Amino acid sequence: MQQSLRHLQLYDKARIVGISASGELGRRIRDMGLVTGTEIEIVGRAPLKDPVAVRLRGFTLTLRNNEADHITVEKLESTT
Amino acid sequence: MNKHYLAFAGNPNAGKTTLFNTITGAHQHVGNYPGITVDRKEGTTILDDNRIDIVDLPGCYSLTAYTQEELVARQVLVEERPDLVVNVVDATKLERHLYLTIQFLELGVPVMLALNMMDDVRSKGIQINIEQLQKDLGCPAVGTVARTGAGKEELLRTAVNFAAKRNGAWQPLTISYGPDVDPVLECLSDMLEEAQLLQDKYPSRWIALKYIEGDDSIIEQGRTLAPELSRRMEARIQTLREHCLKTLNTFPEALIADYRYGFITALLKKSIVVTQPHSARLDLTDKIDQVLTHRLAGPALMLALLYTMFHITFTLGEYPMELTHSFFALLADGVTAILPEGLLQSLIVSGVIDGVGGVLGFVPLIMIMFIIIAFLEDSGYMARMAYMLDKVFRSFGLHGSSVMPFIISGGIAGGCAVPGVMAARTLRSPKEKLATILTAPFMPCGAKIPVFLLLIGAFFSEHRAAMMFSITLGAWVMALLVARILRSTIIRGESTPFVMELPPYRLPTLQGVLIHMWERTWEYIKKAGTVVLAISVIIWAAMTFPGLDAEQEEQFTSERLHLEQSLSSATTRAQQEQIHTALVDLEHTHSLAALKHSAAGRLGQMLEPLTSLAGFNWRTNIALIGGVAAKEVIVSTLGTAYSLGETDVDDSSSLMARIQKDPDWNRATAISAIIFVLLYAPCFVTIVVMARESSWGWAMFALIFNTTLAFLLACVAYQGALLVL
Numbered sequence: 001m002q003q004s005l006r007h008l009q010l011y012d013k014a015r016i017v018g019i020s021a022s023g024e025l026g027r028r029i030r031d032m033g034l035v036t037g038t039e040i041e042i043v044g045r046a047p048l049k050d051p052v053a054v055r056l057r058g059f060t061l062t063l064r065n066n067e068a069d070h071i072t073v074e075k076l077e078s079t080t
Numbered sequence: 081m082n083k084h085y086l087a088f089a090g091n092p093n094a095g096k097t098t099l100f101n102t103i104t105g106a107h108q109h110v111g112n113y114p115g116i117t118v119d120r121k122e123g124t125t126i127l128d129d130n131r132i133d134i135v136d137l138p139g140c141y142s143l144t145a146y147t148q149e150e151l152v153a154r155q156v157l158v159e160e161r162p163d164l165v166v167n168v169v170d171a172t173k174l175e176r177h178l179y180l181t182i183q184f185l186e187l188g189v190p191v192m193l194a195l196n197m198m199d200d201v202r203s204k205g206i207q208i209n210i211e212q213l214q215k216d217l218g219c220p221a222v223g224t225v226a227r228t229g230a231g232k233e234e235l236l237r238t239a240v241n242f243a244a245k246r247n248g249a250w251q252p253l254t255i256s257y258g259p260d261v262d263p264v265l266e267c268l269s270d271m272l273e274e275a276q277l278l279q280d281k282y283p284s285r286w287i288a289l290k291y292i293e294g295d296d297s298i299i300e301q302g303r304t305l306a307p308e309l310s311r312r313m314e315a316r317i318q319t320l321r322e323h324c325l326k327t328l329n330t331f332p333e334a335l336i337a338d339y340r341y342g343f344i345t346a347l348l349k350k351s352i353v354v355t356q357p358h359s360a361r362l363d364l365t366d367k368i369d370q371v372l373t374h375r376l377a378g379p380a381l382m383l384a385l386l387y388t389m390f391h392i393t394f395t396l397g398e399y400p401m402e403l404t405h406s407f408f409a410l411l412a413d414g415v416t417a418i419l420p421e422g423l424l425q426s427l428i429v430s431g432v433i434d435g436v437g438g439v440l441g442f443v444p445l446i447m448i449m450f451i452i453i454a455f456l457e458d459s460g461y462m463a464r465m466a467y468m469l470d471k472v473f474r475s476f477g478l479h480g481s482s483v484m485p486f487i488i489s490g491g492i493a494g495g496c497a498v499p500g501v502m503a504a505r506t507l508r509s510p511k512e513k514l515a516t517i518l519t520a521p522f523m524p525c526g527a528k529i530p531v532f533l534l535l536i537g538a539f540f541s542e543h544r545a546a547m548m549f550s551i552t553l554g555a556w557v558m559a560l561l562v563a564r565i566l567r568s569t570i571i572r573g574e575s576t577p578f579v580m581e582l583p584p585y586r587l588p589t590l591q592g593v594l595i596h597m598w599e600r601t602w603e604y605i606k607k608a609g610t611v612v613l614a615i616s617v618i619i620w621a622a623m624t625f626p627g628l629d630a631e632q633e634e635q636f637t638s639e640r641l642h643l644e645q646s647l648s649s650a651t652t653r654a655q656q657e658q659i660h661t662a663l664v665d666l667e668h669t670h671s672l673a674a675l676k677h678s679a680a681g682r683l684g685q686m687l688e689p690l691t692s693l694a695g696f697n698w699r700t701n702i703a704l705i706g707g708v709a710a711k712e713v714i715v716s717t718l719g720t721a722y723s724l725g726e727t728d729v730d731d732s733s734s735l736m737a738r739i740q741k742d743p744d745w746n747r748a749t750a751i752s753a754i755i756f757v758l759l760y761a762p763c764f765v766t767i768v769v770m771a772r773e774s775s776w777g778w779a780m781f782a783l784i785f786n787t788t789l790a791f792l793l794a795c796v797a798y799q800g801a802l803l804v805l
Binding site for chain 1: 141142144146172173175176179293294329330331333334337338341365366369373374375376378379463467468470471472474574576577578579580581582583
């Protein structure tokens with residue numbers, strides 16, 4: 001099922017299937033390694049639920065929810 | 081001796097600066113790239129008979145031109161053509177760090193890799209086949225551990241050999257970007273080569289790539305040098321763009337990134353073996369984060385930490401600050417004793433020594449503050465603070481990282497805007513940084529507090545705590561509201577993307593923290609020292625000239641002589657004391673007359689009709705004008721203006737009694753004055769630092785805007801209070 005990264009729950013794993021951001025935001029997202037096909041895991045949310053912390057390629061980065069909206073993901077079955 | 085020029089480059093958090101510090105040690109200095117506030121760090125080291133000059137480029141994730149850091153890094157590579165780029169990468173995160181490496185290779189500059197954090201690589205169970213990696217990338221790679229210095233000699237040796245072998249030649253790497261982009265790249269390159277556009281600076285395929293990626297700086301250059309060609313290229317790219325959107329539902333620049341990562345993934349498959357999958361265990365950082373960014377414990381611990389940090393800074397800073405003050409007081413006394421009374425003495429004591437002392441008095445504070453900031457930053461906690469607070473600050477157009485400047489400036493009453501504004505350096509988003517710098521000086525800094533204590537003591541002595549609390553709260557409300565207003569008017573614009581790395585927690589190195597502290601302190605002394613000295617002398621002149629005319633002076637002198645004569649002839653103790661009091665009074669009247677006669681005094685009187693709207697008489701005006709130099713001056717000048725002599729900031733009881741009795745002062749005036757002092761022009765040291773961190777234009781804007789805003793609010797409060805009270 002495809003959904004926006006915003007709607008993933010803590011510790012959900014997913015694969016990126018599309019990124020709709022262009023311009024500076026798009027570039028920043030790509031520079032940090034968020035490209036189609038990348039597997040990600042939600043590892044935390046800030047105390048006010050926003051931003052979200054995402055683990056990918058062996059490191060952690062943070063995204064605001066309105067930035068996460070531009071990223072479409074496909075949820076992977078939890079391996080736990 | 082052979083000379084080599086290396087550039088250290090890499091992502092933030094790769095350990096680049098730590099490596100730079102271990103290699104160059106004390107042989108480094110910090111400058112500035114012209115026109116912007118990005119540091120230029122350079123250092124030197126010797127290896128056998130090689131002199132190696134190193135420039136530590138600002139950390140960046142990419143070689144596009146969206147941020148100042150990236151633009152600077154690119155400019156150095158292209159304009160200065162270093163012999164070799166040493167690309168420092170975190171070897172545990174090669175997949176992402178090589179993204180920048182690939183861009184260096186595409187540009188063609190001679191590059192080698194410093195595979196840093198090899199100790200972590202081993203402990204994480206990762207095996208890197210360095211031989212294979214070197215072969216695939218076509219550049220040397222050396223494993224290092226920057227924190228211990230392991231591998232640094234091998235790194236330098238390899239660098240020197242490779243630089244000599246390449247002899248500065250650029251050899252661009254060609255990557256395939258797939259059937260859609262590749263033909264366009266070819267076509268654009270041909271057009272560029274035919275027109276000989278920018279061929280002396282960049283490889284043509286690279287320019288074509290930047291055009292497709294929408295790089296403003298390159299497109300700008302192209303448009304200026306060859307408008308017609310540029311137009312044709314942009315039209316070709318537009319077609320590609322439409323094609324990509326229609327057939328693949330993506331942008332060409334996204335395709336480019338996909339292929340780059342694809343290239344890296346393929347490359348790493350051959351050279352990296354993970355024997356122990358990372359996800360199999362929770363590492364230390366994750367465990368710490370479960371506590372430090374916990375939904376409830378996180379914010380609580382952060383508040384406790386901020387408070388402790390603040391407390392440490394100002395209690396620890398108090399002793400050296402007092403020592404500096406005593407030293408300058410002693411110096412002033414010494415000079416007063418040596419030099420004859422008169423203008424020269426007054427200039428040196430009140431102009432020069434007070435000015436320089438005022439600047440240097442902040443030094444201990446700045447040193448402690450930056451030790452703590454460097455510690456928080458290098459340890460990785462600063463990023464977590466921004467992460468936790470971002471939601472709050474973003475709604476005011478600021479950034480999670482704005483919290484530090486606010487707190488230090490006096491967000492907990494008693495801070496100081498000078499290190500506060502300097503702390504805004506950690507913000508990497510230009511608009512949010514500017515809004516933070518402009519609003520941080522609203523906070524109740526340590527020098528405003530004596531003014532508040534004086535007024536609260538005189539008019540609200542029964543509500544001391546409540547008043548101080550309201551003042552601090554009011555400052556936060558004003559700072560955030562004004563930030564919001566600025567961000568939706570003159571600093572309007574989309575918020576900078578927050579996409580930010582949460583680096584693993586690390587224990588900062590002592591060397592790194594000390595170097596960071598010293599850089600900031602020295603920068604402050606150099607910059608603030610010179611400008612503030614000049615301004616201090618100007619303010620001294622404004623409060624001294626024009627002096628009283630000869631007739632008035634003579635009158636004071638004769639009166640004093642008369643009193644002194646009667647003092648020597650006085651017989652009883654009571655008589656002596658009475659005359660002594662008269663003498664002191666005379667001296668105070670004299671200072672008052674001189675002050676009233678000076679440029680500042682005249683300005684204060686001239687403004688009285690206007691300032692009476694806010695309830696300020698000319699005496700208050702003079703004190704407030706003096707307060708632009710330093711807020712500490714307000715209380716002492718008010719003392720002079722009420723002919724009480726210079727009043728000690730720490731003991732203002734006589735002044736308190738005096739203004740209580742003054743018909744010009746009442747509760748409404750006190751409220752109005754508190755608001756005005758809280759919000760009006762930052763002191764000159766702060767203005768200089770603000771200019772340094774933004775521009776003189778913005779610093780002057782703060783001076784005028786804050787004063788106007790403060791005055792308007794003071795008027796409203798005064799008129800309102802008159803009605804209510």
